[in-house]
Amino acid sequence: MKEPKSGVLWSVLLGGLLPVILAFILKLLMPDWKLLNEPFHSVIEALGLFAGLFLAALLMFNEEREKDTSHYIWISSALIGMGILDGFHAAIRPGNNFVWLHSTAVLIGGFLFSMAWMPLRDMQSQTVRRLPGFVAVASIILGVFSLVFSEALPMFLVEGNFTLIASAINVLGGGLFIVAAIFFLVRYRTSGEAEENLFAFFCFLNGSAGLLFPFGHTWGFEWWLWHLLRLIAYFILLGYIFGVFRNLTKRTKKTAEELRVAALYTRNLIEASLDPLVTISPDGKITDVNKTTEQVTGVSRERLVGSVFSDYFTEPDKAREGYQQVFAQGVVKDYPLTIRHASGRTTDVLYNASVYKNETGDVQGVFAAARDITERKRLDDELKTYREQLEEMVKKRTAELANVLKEVKDTVNVLASSSSEILAATTQVASGTAETATAISETTTTVEEVRQAAQLSSQKANNVSDSAQRVAHVSQTGQKAVEETAAVMRHIRDQMESIAQTIVRLSEQGQSIGGIIASVTDIADQSNLLAVNAAIEAARAGEQGKGFAVVAQEIKSLAEQSKQATTQVRSILNDVQKATSAAVMATEQGNKAVDAGVKQSAQAGEAIRVLAESTGEAVQTAVQIVASSQQQVVGMDQIGTAMENINQAGAETAASMRQAEVSAQNLHELGQKLKKLVEQYKI
Amino acid sequence: MKKDKVTTPPEQGAKINWSEIRQRVEKARESLERGEAPSPKEKGAILKARARVLAREAEEAGAAREVLDIIEFSLAAETYGIESAFVREVYPLKDFTSLPGTPHFVLGIVNVRGQILSVIDLKKFFNLPEKGLGQLNKVIIIRNDRMEFGILADAVLDARPIPLETIQSAPPTVTGIGAEYLKGVTGGGMIILDAEKILGDEKIIVSEELT
Numbered sequence: 093m094k095e096p097k098s099g100v101l102w103s104v105l106l107g108g109l110l111p112v113i114l115a116f117i118l119k120l121l122m123p124d125w126k127l128l129n130e131p132f133h134s135v136i137e138a139l140g141l142f143a144g145l146f147l148a149a150l151l152m153f154n155e156e157r158e159k160d161t162s163h164y165i166w167i168s169s170a171l172i173g174m175g176i177l178d179g180f181h182a183a184i185r186p187g188n189n190f191v192w193l194h195s196t197a198v199l200i201g202g203f204l205f206s207m208a209w210m211p212l213r214d215m216q217s218q219t220v221r222r223l224p225g226f227v228a229v230a231s232i233i234l235g236v237f238s239l240v241f242s243e244a245l246p247m248f249l250v251e252g253n254f255t256l257i258a259s260a261i262n263v264l265g266g267g268l269f270i271v272a273a274i275f276f277l278v279r280y281r282t283s284g285e286a287e288e289n290l291f292a293f294f295c296f297l298n299g300s301a302g303l304l305f306p307f308g309h310t311w312g313f314e315w316w317l318w319h320l321l322r323l324i325a326y327f328i329l330l331g332y333i334f335g336v337f338r339n340l341t342k343r344t345k346k347t348a349e350e351l352r353v354a355a356l357y358t359r360n361l362i363e364a365s366l367d368p369l370v371t372i373s374p375d376g377k378i379t380d381v382n383k384t385t386e387q388v389t390g391v392s393r394e395r396l397v398g399s400v401f402s403d404y405f406t407e408p409d410k411a412r413e414g415y416q417q418v419f420a421q422g423v424v425k426d427y428p429l430t431i432r433h434a435s436g437r438t439t440d441v442l443y444n445a446s447v448y449k450n451e452t453g454d455v456q457g458v459f460a461a462a463r464d465i466t467e468r469k470r471l472d473d474e475l476k477t478y479r480e481q482l483e484e485m486v487k488k489r490t491a492e493l494a495n496v497l498k499e500v501k502d503t504v505n506v507l508a509s510s511s512s513e514i515l516a517a518t519t520q521v522a523s524g525t526a527e528t529a530t531a532i533s534e535t536t537t538t539v540e541e542v543r544q545a546a547q548l549s550s551q552k553a554n555n556v557s558d559s560a561q562r563v564a565h566v567s568q569t570g571q572k573a574v575e576e577t578a579a580v581m582r583h584i585r586d587q588m589e590s591i592a593q594t595i596v597r598l599s600e601q602g603q604s605i606g607g608i609i610a611s612v613t614d615i616a617d618q619s620n621l622l623a624v625n626a627a628i629e630a631a632r633a634g635e636q637g638k639g640f641a642v643v644a645q646e647i648k649s650l651a652e653q654s655k656q657a658t659t660q661v662r663s664i665l666n667d668v669q670k671a672t673s674a675a676v677m678a679t680e681q682g683n684k685a686v687d688a689g690v691k692q693s694a695q696a697g698e699a700i701r702v703l704a705e706s707t708g709e710a711v712q713t714a715v716q717i718v719a720s721s722q723q724q725v726v727g728m729d730q731i732g733t734a735m736e737n738i739n740q741a742g743a744e745t746a747a748s749m750r751q752a753e754v755s756a757q758n759l760h761e762l763g764q765k766l767k768k769l770v771e772q773y774k775i
Numbered sequence: 776m777k778k779d780k781v782t783t784p785p786e787q788g789a790k791i792n793w794s795e796i797r798q799r800v801e802k803a804r805e806s807l808e809r810g811e812a813p814s815p816k817e818k819g820a821i822l823k824a825r826a827r828v829l830a831r832e833a834e835e836a837g838a839a840r841e842v843l844d845i846i847e848f849s850l851a852a853e854t855y856g857i858e859s860a861f862v863r864e865v866y867p868l869k870d871f872t873s874l875p876g877t878p879h880f881v882l883g884i885v886n887v888r889g890q891i892l893s894v895i896d897l898k899k900f901f902n903l904p905e906k907g908l909g910q911l912n913k914v915i916i917i918r919n920d921r922m923e924f925g926i927l928a929d930a931v932l933d934a935r936p937i938p939l940e941t942i943q944s945a946p947p948t949v950t951g952i953g954a955e956y957l958k959g960v961t962g963g964g965m966i967i968l969d970a971e972k973i974l975g976d977e978k979i980i981v982s983e984e985l986t
Contacts, residue, residue, distance in 0.1 A: 617867070618867065620931065621865050621866070621867060621913070621931060623934075624846065624865045624931050624933075624934045625864045625865055627859070627934035627935075628846070628859050628862050628863070628864060628865075628934060629864075631844045631859050631860070631934070632860075642829075644934070645934075645935075648933070648934070
């Protein structure tokens, strides 16, 4: 098949443009060429008539094709109308009605072809079916009318030239043909069927002929040209449609062969059946049999067909009743009959029969298939014996089975309880796993906290270490200070001792002062007495002693003053002695205090030394704590990683446990089902 | 705490003004050295004061019309006076020897520059109650033309003249001493003994009779 686009081009060129170009060329070359040959023209027109009618007939018979061919009615009508009018046109001599008939043929053909645009929805309607006939009758009437009443027709040909009206009708017809050609081109483009393109080509040819009409004149070259072209178009179309029909015929033959093979297959199937098969007509005659039937009856096929069906049974009435029952009910099953062989031997059979129908659904006859049950009857007896044995065996087996079932029941019970326990355990484990996951996540959090705490303690321990080192430094300074203090204290004690000795010496000197004072007192006493005696003597001397008395008084006064002075000195000395004693005591106390101070400073030194040692130990401990804290942090990190792994493993375990739980649930349900099943079996 | 205890004493020590103490000690030492030989200024002051005292006494003595020279002495918390005309001398009591067979008021005998004198305890002689212990280490030797002996005294206080008008006759209840031995009592409470009467007393002589 050609490409639709190039096909379109081809039909337009050949059908439309080529004739026009050819006509113009020839007109230029041979403007006055004429061939006045009426018989030749009549032959061409007659051939066109036959080709058109034949084509119309083919198209009308072809209307049941699978694709949409509703427009074939229009085509057929057009071909018929155009053919008939062209036939009349061919039959008469050239003249006014000669041109008239040709023009009406072109107009009617163009009109009906262009009507293909109007789809006919109801193909079965009587009006549509009758359209070609109506067109044919109308065309014949018009043709006869044209022959009889040629005078009444309008003028189409005047002095060998076409009138305006003739040209107009032809151009109109040609235009309608072009319209129809476009319709076929459109269809061709969508469907790609070659015949559509041929139709388009045909229409283009006729169209171009109609359009070229005004430019030609009777018997001219172009006049012959489009006659010839139209004829060629008719035959090309005819040839194609003929080819299509031939293909159809071939296909029909092939189908018939397939049908024959299928029928043979069916026949063979029937013949192959081991059961006697037979078909019965409504009047009880045998219409067909298979080989098995021949063997069972001992009668040949030729004799069996056409004979009465019931004659071949020991009980003919029952056989008749049987097939009548089939006709009545449509089907009968396991109908028992006994076939009698020609030799007298009988065969017990069971009949299955049903009616069969033709295409329209009418009952044609009965198809009956018999099954030989002679063997079966014998087998039944054997079967009976077997059954008895079997029943005995079954009893025995049942007893065994009961035992087995009991065991099975026990096992199933155990299985059910076990599956329950497994389910419970699995559920517990699943929940345990969930708890473990929670615990793991909590532990992870705690580990993180502990890690932070360890870091903190590491920092603290560092601080402690620093502090302890500072304390160690301070305690060293303190120890040194205490030692210096002790030295100062010892110095103070020495000083105190020297002070005490000095004071003691002072006290002793005071004693010697006391002795001196005693002697001075004694002297003063004696001086006093001497003064008194001197006064007495002076008094005795009288007036001469007056001056002496004054001296005596003076001495006495001096003695008195001396005595008073000594008393004062003694009193002062007493005070000095008291002060000295107090100083001695104070010095003693000072000495004791210094001793205590020395002792205290020694103790303080010892305490600071112990403190320094402790601080040193604290530093050591702090350093160890720092190291261990760092190890702890590292360990905590490792624990964190481990916990992460455990967490993942836990999650996987949880998933597994969920699966296990589901499995256990299924197992449990299975166990319960099994239990119920086993309980149902009670023997 | 300990540190505070250690550091506090030096601070307290710092409060002691050692330089002042040294100055004071130095001053005392200087004054002591100077005390052996008073400065001219001090000497002048002493002399002036003494002159004033002497001038006043002279005035007083001039004013008195009639006076009695007495020796003033203390005995058993009382102050006594005795007319110095009868007093030979006062003497410290030492190396006395008690004499057996003598009246109880006779203490014993003493050696005064080779002369043996008897010593009488006036308290016992006057039968005065014993009031505490006295020193009794002085002897006042009295005499007249007939008799000469020592009387015990705790202390010899003074030898001075007193105006006669100040001596009043004392009521016998005041002293407890027989009025025949008394001359009177001064306004200052001093008991003036009558030496003549005591010297002339028979009781003392009786003891001679025993001899």
